[in-house]
Amino acid sequence: MDALAIQQIRQFNRTVTEGIGALHDRFLGRARPLGEARLLWEIGPEGAEVRALRSRLGLDSGYVSRLLRSLQRQRLARVRVDPGDRRVRRADLTRAGLAERAELDRRANDLALHILEPLSEHHRAALVAAMTEVERLLQASMVHVAVEDPTTPDARWCLEQYSAELDDRFDAGFDPALSIPADAHELVPPAGAFFIARLRERPVGCGALKLHRDAPAELKRMWIAPAARGLGVGRRLLQELERHAREAGAAVLRLETNHALTEAIALYRRSGYLEVDAFNDEPYAHHWFEKRLSRNHRRRRSVARTAE
Amino acid sequence: MDALAIQQIRQFNRTVTEGIGALHDRFLGRARPLGEARLLWEIGPEGAEVRALRSRLGLDSGYVSRLLRSLQRQRLARVRVDPGDRRVRRADLTRAGLAERAELDRRANDLALHILEPLSEHHRAALVAAMTEVERLLQASMVHVAVEDPTTPDARWCLEQYSAELDDRFDAGFDPALSIPADAHELVPPAGAFFIARLRERPVGCGALKLHRDAPAELKRMWIAPAARGLGVGRRLLQELERHAREAGAAVLRLETNHALTEAIALYRRSGYLEVDAFNDEPYAHHWFEKRLSRNHRRRRSVARTAE
DNA sequence: CGAATTCTCTGACTATAGTCAGAGAATGGA
DNA sequence: TCCATTCTCTGACTATAGTCAGAGAATTCG
Numbered sequence: 001m002d003a004l005a006i007q008q009i010r011q012f013n014r015t016v017t018e019g020i021g022a023l024h025d026r027f028l029g030r031a032r033p034l035g036e037a038r039l040l041w042e043i044g045p046e047g048a049e050v051r052a053l054r055s056r057l058g059l060d061s062g063y064v065s066r067l068l069r070s071l072q073r074q075r076l077a078r079v080r081v082d083p084g085d086r087r088v089r090r091a092d093l094t095r096a097g098l099a100e101r102a103e104l105d106r107r108a109n110d111l112a113l114h115i116l117e118p119l120s121e122h123h124r125a126a127l128v129a130a131m132t133e134v135e136r137l138l139q140a141s142m143v144h145v146a147v148e149d150p151t152t153p154d155a156r157w158c159l160e161q162y163s164a165e166l167d168d169r170f171d172a173g174f175d176p177a178l179s180i181p182a183d184a185h186e187l188v189p190p191a192g193a194f195f196i197a198r199l200r201e202r203p204v205g206c207g208a209l210k211l212h213r214d215a216p217a218e219l220k221r222m223w224i225a226p227a228a229r230g231l232g233v234g235r236r237l238l239q240e241l242e243r244h245a246r247e248a249g250a251a252v253l254r255l256e257t258n259h260a261l262t263e264a265i266a267l268y269r270r271s272g273y274l275e276v277d278a279f280n281d282e283p284y285a286h287h288w289f290e291k292r293l294s295r296n297h298r299r300r301r302s303v304a305r306t307a308e
Numbered sequence: 309m310d311a312l313a314i315q316q317i318r319q320f321n322r323t324v325t326e327g328i329g330a331l332h333d334r335f336l337g338r339a340r341p342l343g344e345a346r347l348l349w350e351i352g353p354e355g356a357e358v359r360a361l362r363s364r365l366g367l368d369s370g371y372v373s374r375l376l377r378s379l380q381r382q383r384l385a386r387v388r389v390d391p392g393d394r395r396v397r398r399a400d401l402t403r404a405g406l407a408e409r410a411e412l413d414r415r416a417n418d419l420a421l422h423i424l425e426p427l428s429e430h431h432r433a434a435l436v437a438a439m440t441e442v443e444r445l446l447q448a449s450m451v452h453v454a455v456e457d458p459t460t461p462d463a464r465w466c467l468e469q470y471s472a473e474l475d476d477r478f479d480a481g482f483d484p485a486l487s488i489p490a491d492a493h494e495l496v497p498p499a500g501a502f503f504i505a506r507l508r509e510r511p512v513g514c515g516a517l518k519l520h521r522d523a524p525a526e527l528k529r530m531w532i533a534p535a536a537r538g539l540g541v542g543r544r545l546l547q548e549l550e551r552h553a554r555e556a557g558a559a560v561l562r563l564e565t566n567h568a569l570t571e572a573i574a575l576y577r578r579s580g581y582l583e584v585d586a587f588n589d590e591p592y593a594h595h596w597f598e599k600r601l602s603r604n605h606r607r608r609r610s611v612a613r614t615a616e
Numbered sequence: 617c618g619a620a621t622t623c624t625c626t627g628a629c630t631a632t633a634g635t636c637a638g639a640g641a642a643t644g645g646a
Numbered sequence: 647t648c649c650a651t652t653c654t655c656t657g658a659c660t661a662t663a664g665t666c667a668g669a670g671a672a673t674t675c676g
Contacts, residue, residue: 001423005436009420012439013332016324018508019446024321033632051653063634065655087642087653090526112317115449116310120540127315127445131320133438138327141426200326232428341662359623371664373625395672397622 012134022113027111028104035059039067040093040101043077047092050079072286076100140231143199145240150184150194150208158196158206162223169260172285180282182220186210193244197224197237204228207237209245209253216290222264234267246293253293256285320442328605335419336412343367347375348401348409351385355400358387384408393409448539451507453548454596458492458502458516466504466514470531477568478592488590490528494518501552505545515545517553517561524595524598525558542575554601561601564593 028037039194042053054064071077076097082088089182093101116124148155166174186193187208197205207222219241245253254276257264265287273289280288336345350361376399377387384405390396401409424432429505456463495502495516505513508516515530527549532542553561562584565572573595581597588596 002432005424005432006417006420008436008440008443009423010416012443013328014417015443015446017328017332018319019450021325024325035633049335054653057632058637061654062636062656069655085643085653089654108318109314111321113313115446116315118449118451118540118544119445120543122311123445123448124313126441127449128316128614130438130441130445133434134442135316135320137322137427137431137435138423140431141423142327143426221607222601226315232426232431236426259320264528285349342665362623367663368665369624370626370666377625393623393673397624 003130020111021109023114024181027107027114029107032100035063035067036070037104039064040071040076040097041104043091043093043097043101045093045098045101049082049092050089050091053091071097136231137226139199140233142206143197143228143231143233143236145195145197145237147193148196148246150187154196154203155184155194155206158203158223159224162206162221165223166258166284170258171260172282179284180280181208182208187220190248194221194242195237195244197228197233200229205233205237209241209242209248211245211248211250216252216254217245217248219245219253219255222255229263234264238267238271242291242293251293252290254279254288254290256280256282256288257287258284264280328419331419331422335415335422337415340408343371343375343406344378345412347372348379348384348405349412351399351401351405351409352546353401353406353409355393355398357390358399360396361364361399379405435454444539448541451505451536451541451544452511453503453505453545453561455552456504458495462504462511463492463502463514466511466531467529469533470514470529473531474566474592478566479568480593486597487592490516490518495528501556502529503540503545503548503552505536507536513541513545515549517549517556519553519556519558523526524560524562525553525556527553527561527563537571542572546575546579550599550601559601560598562587562596562598564590564596565586566592567594 032040038057039053042048042056048056050064050068050124053059054061057064059067061117068077068079071091072079076094077091079089079091082090093242116127119127124152151157163174163176182192184194186192187210192208194208195206196203197207203225205222205224205228208220210218210220210307212218219238222234222237222241224237242253255268255273256278257268259265268289268291271291273291276288276290278285278288279290340348346365347361350356350364356364358372358376361367362369365372367375376385376387379399380387382404383402385399385401387397387399390398424435427435458467471482471484490500492502494500495518498514498519500517500518503514504511505515511533513530513532513536516528518528520526527546530542530545530549532545533556550561563576563581564586565576567573576597576599579599581599584596584598586593586596587598
């Protein structure tokens with residue numbers, strides 16, 4: 001694997017963590033312990049349920065309880081019982097707490113300004129552009145794909161997004177009732193599988209398989225959130241779907257699609273799918289594709305694996 | 309100031325610290341406390357003086373002493389008296405310590421690999437390129453310029469680099485003895501000033517002023533380390549020199565230079581210097597420049613100040 | 617030579633950032 | 647209705663990452 005690339009990433013990590021990290025401490029000014037500051041920030045102007053704070057920050061319930069008491073003692077936050085469910089508490093910020101949060105916000109801005117300030121206009125623009133690029137690609141690298149239950153709220157959300165997008169892009173709109181169904185019960189083992197691609201817990205794409213004993217497997221419901229497009233998420237999702245289908249014993253994976261979905265069609269072609277005659281009567285489809293899943297495609301823990 | 313740029317930098321900081329930070333902890337595996345791991349790394353294969361470790365890591369002497377004892381108990385390091393000066397101790401790694409350090413190195417590589425692994429070749433190359441760019445520009449932004457004593461080892465080193473570079477680039481080489489002198493005693497207040505540009509303590513450039521009561525100030529000994537070129541360090545150094553000359557009462561700043569120094573000449577022209585007739589008999593000079601230092605050029609704490 | 621300085625170590629102390637095991641109150645489901 | 651679950655809090659405990667004030671040995675400076 002490319003040793004130079006690895007060295008560059010390590011160098012980048014050093015520069016960013018030491019450089020920005022040191023600045024961060026100087027600007028965010030460790031006047032307040034980090035835990036309190038994070039909590040103060042996370043409560044936000046609207047307030048939040050204590051249990052939500054706990055899960056968002058990944059902290060122990062006892063610890064959050066004590067941090068909140070400390071914020072209360074400093075008259076920065078209030079904690080009250082939720083009238084709806086009297087087990088849960090809601091935290092919100094006092095005027096002083098809001099001011100303190102605004103101050104944190106201001107300091108974070110100052111930090112960014114302090115980085116830009118010494119640079120010329122030209123270099124500033126270059127830095128912001130390069131940062132945008134690094135951030136996008138890091139996010140791409142942090143996307144994980146996993147089989148999930150198609151009935152969870154996240155899964156339903158993805159499927160709704162999928163339908164809404166088709167409705168928006170198809171010339172005649174999209175009514176799931178007129179299309180060949182792929183209901184939840186068909187997308188759980190052993191009949192099929194439902195995959196969600198997530199970026200830090202948030203769903204950014206989905207895809208599903210319908211498995212048929214000896215007949216080709218079918219690829220359904222593939223969708224990538226607009227914000228995650230162009231990052232290779234579709235390619236990775238497709239690879240996972242193919243791997244799953246292969247491991248489930250399918251020799252061929254096939255799919256139908258609409259001519260409005262140009263990026264998807266390009267992805268399928270790029271990934272080795274060949275256009276074939278219509279193999280079903282899906283009313284929204286214009287193209288039918290299939291791909292033979294090679295059996296000997298070993299899954300090695302090597303980087304070369306994902307090379308295009 | 310550009311609010312979008314600031315938002316982008318904040319977003320970048322979040323993604324990088326949360327994304328890479330989380331990975332960092334997972335890979336570097338908090339099996340060993342961070343303090344010990346840093347020290348183990350810093351001792352290095354060659355060993356190091358304890359006082360050097362202290363200053364490099366910026367740690368308290370008592371703390372380092374205890375950390376070292378802990379490493380000794382784990383048979384990872386040895387501490388011995390320096391035979392030359394029996395007050396100082398040297399630490400070095402045992403075989404086990406070296407193995408542990410190699411393991412840290414391996415894990416840092418794995419972290420980098422883990423970031424690259426999910427990406428396509430195309431996206432990998434783009435990420436590495438963008439990281440290189442961010443790192444370069446962040447470094448540019450971390451350069452600081454300050455007046456320093458021209459007799460310190462760092463100052464001498466800069467001046468040697470300066471001479472060596474001229475000797476290398478001038479057609480006929482460069483012999484300081486034949487050039488108009490600018491000795492250390494001329495480069496301290498009130499006769500003049502010597503500036504060093506530093507990136508994290510390491511010198512990456514220098515420049516000097518000779519001040520003459522009512523005559524124009526002279527710019528001398530300007531040099532930028534090859535690794536720091538193209539980052540705007542020269543421009544910032546020049547701005548500092550001009551500011552200092554202006555504040556010392558000079559109305560005009562002038563300089564002579566050799567035609568081999570094309571980037572320097574371009575910088576001077578870009579910065580408002582006008583070519584004038586020879587005002588001295590410097591044997592190595594081909595061009596003479598001067599710039600009128602405007603008095604009313606207020607130094608505002610605004611970003612616009614450094615715009616080109 | 618004697619005084620000041622340098623380098624390291626020890627003891628005593630602190631703050632931060634947690635973890636874990638209950639306990640009590642409120643709620644939801646059978 | 648009652649049992650399990652959810653939500654929060656308290657007390658007791660831990661590890662990490664330091665800081666500070668000497669003290670003792672070695673060295674350097676005037």
